[in-house]
Amino acid sequence: NAGVTQTPKFQVLKTGQSMTLQCAQDMNHEYMSWYRQDPGMGLRLIHYSVGAGITDQGEVPNGYNVSRSTTEDFPLRLLSAAPSQTSVYFCASKFQGDTGELFFGEGSRLTVL
Amino acid sequence: GENVEQHPSTLSVQEGDSAVIKCTYSDSASNYFPWYKQELGKGPQLIIDIRSNVGEKKDQRIAVTLNKTAKHFSLHITETQPEDSAVYFCAASHTNAGKSTFGDGTTLTVKP
Numbered sequence: 001n002a003g004v005t006q007t008p009k010f011q012v013l014k015t016g017q018s019m020t021l022q023c024a025q026d027m028n029h030e031y032m033s034w035y036r037q038d039p040g041m042g043l044r045l046i047h048y049s050v051g052a053g054i055t056d057q058g059e060v061p062n063g064y065n066v067s068r069s070t071t072e073d074f075p076l077r078l079l080s081a082a083p084s085q086t087s088v089y090f091c092a093s094k095f096q097g098d099t100g101e102l103f104f105g106e107g108s109r110l111t112v113l
Numbered sequence: 114g115e116n117v118e119q120h121p122s123t124l125s126v127q128e129g130d131s132a133v134i135k136c137t138y139s140d141s142a143s144n145y146f147p148w149y150k151q152e153l154g155k156g157p158q159l160i161i162d163i164r165s166n167v168g169e170k171k172d173q174r175i176a177v178t179l180n181k182t183a184k185h186f187s188l189h190i191t192e193t194q195p196e197d198s199a200v201y202f203c204a205a206s207h208t209n210a211g212k213s214t215f216g217d218g219t220t221l222t223v224k225p
């Protein structure tokens with residue numbers, strides 16, 4: 001099992017550009033989520049999904065879009081990148097209905113100039 | 114929503130000493146409290162967790178304690194080693210919500 005795979009690992013964007021961060025998991029987890037990590041601010045939830053076709057907003061959803069067409073994939077879209085979106089992004093998954101372990105990807109470091 | 118506060122933000126100890134990191138939470142419905150370790154350039158990984166029906170849990174050199182009444186829980190690392198140096202996050206969640214709320218993290222440095 002590969003676990004949670006994120007691509008790309010690094011990306012530089014210009015203000016106003018759009019892009020998609022990819023996340024895939026092969027553990028048949030119903031629950032998937034995106035967090036951003038900024039210095040001194042921990043991990044903040046952007047969006048999450050409890051199954052295919054179901055998504056919901058987290059703590060900091062503005063400027064981001066998600067969709068969940070399959071159990072395996074949960075892409076995060078930046079519609080019009082802003083410097084404030086410079087961050088490290090983590091995708092995480094777990095079995096839904098289980099308050100158990102979150103499995104994280106290795107992260108995607110995004111810089112917006 | 115849930116709010117998790119974590120202290121201290123940085124902690125430096127000598128090898129062999131103990132380290133304690135503390136977290137408080139606000140939502141009395143939270144019933145699952147994991148601790149994650151994040152090494153440089155990696156994603157967080159679960160090191161230990163505790164559920165609300167348990168007061169303490171131990172796994173070799175690490176232990177977690179939970180005080181439901183006071184809404185706080187702590188991570189204890191004994192006999193620290195340089196490889197324990199990392200960022201540690203506490204989190205809280207409950208079954209109905211599913212989503213986890215994280216503390217701001219503690220950077221632990223163990224000096225040889």
